[in-house]
Amino acid sequence: MGLSTSSVITLHVNGEKHTLPVDHRTTLLDALRERLDLTGTKKGCDQGQCGACTVLVDGRRTVACLQFAVAAEGREITTIEGMATGGRLHPVQQAFLDLDGYQCGYCTPGQICSAIGMLAEHAAGWPSAASEDVRPAAGPAPLTPEEIRERMSGNLCRCSAYPSIVEAVARAADADDASSAADTSAQSGEAAA
């Protein structure tokens, strides 16, 4: 069987289809930034440790640096550029603006994408390592600051703007509660369960 080191793929990003040839070594992060000019997704560590490249794949938060673009073919990818609707910021974006949930801003797109994914996970009833009791009978864990910190621990902020980030996420959770969180959904997870 012959070896081929590149493919022509179609990526679905923010509701649009993009067909492009890629070397198989191209990560989803590099494809978004260098090939599709979607530079909102940031490259921090490039090894899955900082969360700056967080994007939603099929509605779930993931890091784009540890996925090959060729393996993301056919999946629905949502980047920070796709979060606003009709010129209206996503409630999480608005909360970060209102509460200064950043300093330099480099980690912010990843923080916001992660928070949107996280709120959907929480709305779906997922426990976290901060949850007192993970058993279903205990009911869903309230989204306390401690829960937010634990659930957002995959996003580092070198400026250490964490206090405002936690406030912004809490504000967005209150404003937004079930509605938009349910949209971005951990639905596929429910199906798999």
Next chain:
Amino acid sequence: MKEFDYRKAPDVSGAVALLDADPDARYLAGGTNLVDLMKSGVERPARLVDVRQLPLDRIESTPDGGLRIGATVTNSDLAAHPGIRGRYPVLTQAVLAGASGQLRNMATVGGNLLQRTRCAYFTDTTKPCNKRDPGSGCPALGGEHHNHAILGASESCVAVHPSDMAVALAALDAVVHYETADGRGELPLDQLYPPVAGTPDRETALPAGALITGVSLPPLPVAARSRYRKVRERASYAFAIGSVAAALDIRDGIVRDARLAFGAVASRPWRARTAEQALIGAPATAETYAAAAEAELEAARPLPHNGYKVPLMRNLTVAVLSELDEEAAR
């Protein structure tokens, strides 16, 4: 990174056939470890066989009353599953103690079991490492080893297995199911990782080319009261320096049944059978828990910079068992 061919596996037998035909191929699932190792040059596959879309993403009841977890179930889905949370809470807690929300959404159960050590000498291709390059030596023995093994290590390798999930699975008597070109097989999780001895490069007992297809859990009433506790150098999103998975059944003040496994102390999840034997039938007291932990840790052979792990594991074991004891009393 070395160039590579990429194939989406059409089905399990197709995936296995692709690997069987090519010793330089690797399975790709969540990629959270493999992609990173390809970037650093530790892994240099000529072909990736993508197995993530295979229909192995269900958690189903088994005829014996247990659960079978498909190999491509993500860590997130495993941790969130009501049956796991209710009947095997230690497993949900272990999975949630590992990595970050993003990585748990990507990582799979099969991949988690096969992830590689985070020993810094293993991941640095400019350094010798008997696991990566057999016979080249182990710089960790005389170097940076504050988070290395205290149990079951050898002169060849003192690296620890990084998985939290596998520690809970070891305590729960899980069985790993796999497939090769020759057919299906299974291995108790306890036998998945062979002793290090002189062959640290041989990390699993799986036959060459095997694809893990699932993990089954027996019905295990003792697991209803179980928990996982992990100690690490920061509050979240870090590998363990020590962890304990435990399940305890206490009746009339006596330990009737117990399951205990340690993490971050050996090249594999360490099922603490010596401690279990000391627990079962003994009075449910802090003295019993301490004596059991000490019996297990008699085999510990710490290195100059990781001796702290011995009292850490002793105290952690006593703490977790005492918590389960209190939970039983409520």
